[in-house]
Amino acid sequence: MASKHPRIEGYAIISREGMIAEADGSFPESIKIPADQKFYQDSLERASAVANGRHSAEGGPKEAARKRIRVTRRVHRIVHDPHNPNAILWNPASASFDEAWQKLGIEDGTLAVVGGTDVFGLFLTIGYDVFYLTRARASVPHGRPVFPGVGHGMAPEEPLRKAGLVLKSTRVLDAATDTVVEEWGRA
Template sequence: MLANADHVMPDELKFEGDKQFFSAALDRADLIVHGRHSQEDQPNSPRRSRIIVTRTVDAVARDPSNPKGTLWNPAGATFEAACHQAGFDSGTIAIIGGPDVFGMFMDRYHTFWLSQAPRVRLPGGEPCFPGVPRQSPQEILAAHGLRAGEAQILEPANGVSVTPWRRAV
């Protein structure tokens, strides 16, 4: 789960090591993609170019509330059209969720970083991917051709880790 039953990431799911890993990864990205309810709140957030997946536009439009933002409705335009509108033609893209956004890119990921906090339970929470909990996140990633690499421990005291899932080349 990536959020509780109210679709909010609770404090018990926030770990300093994971936040640092996430922030550093976003600093390396050239473009951020997320749904309208997902967000990132780091000091560099306002400087990041982003595509926000939403149904509030017909196809692609500038975000009137964010000069570095592009609004994209996948039902009305391709991802490539959204990238063009955002002024992005090559580089690293970070997909930061939510579950439907993660699901849209399953067959396009080069690497998906799966963070886990095994001691946190969020009954009735929002799953990280469509298909969870019927299948585990690992089963879903594997079904889309990704293979687990070596996990990094981010918070030893809490068992928090991140595992790269990479597409075989």
């Protein structure tokens, strides 16, 4: 089966410091904004599949039913997930993204990348078509960054710019918490 490269969309909500999680990997309640959760879950409904790492997933009642690529170094190449018939386990060090997408059995469509840090960084090199960066005003000073290097002198948007993305639009998701979503896309 010949597989077309999917449209790749990234989704992350970050703290003021550019963090997506606490240092222990837990999701901070302070950046769990209902308006962003709705935007996120609605967006995932339109996706053909989701990509995530070991410590991240989108949650919600439909999580197990979604086609999924779980990025891991614990397997060689690509294998079916023994715990989820809708998922594959992919080691990007030993197999290409196109091979993983083909193994998932989807002809075309949209892949929603939902984290964590290393997965977001990996897809910077594979190539996002769009990245939705939601900015919460809450503080998570010593957490896990959205992209490798963020928070150590690097702003969250810097890796997006280096990957050839430009800020296309910004809109308010929740005025009460001053939460905005930025759409970063190809120039």
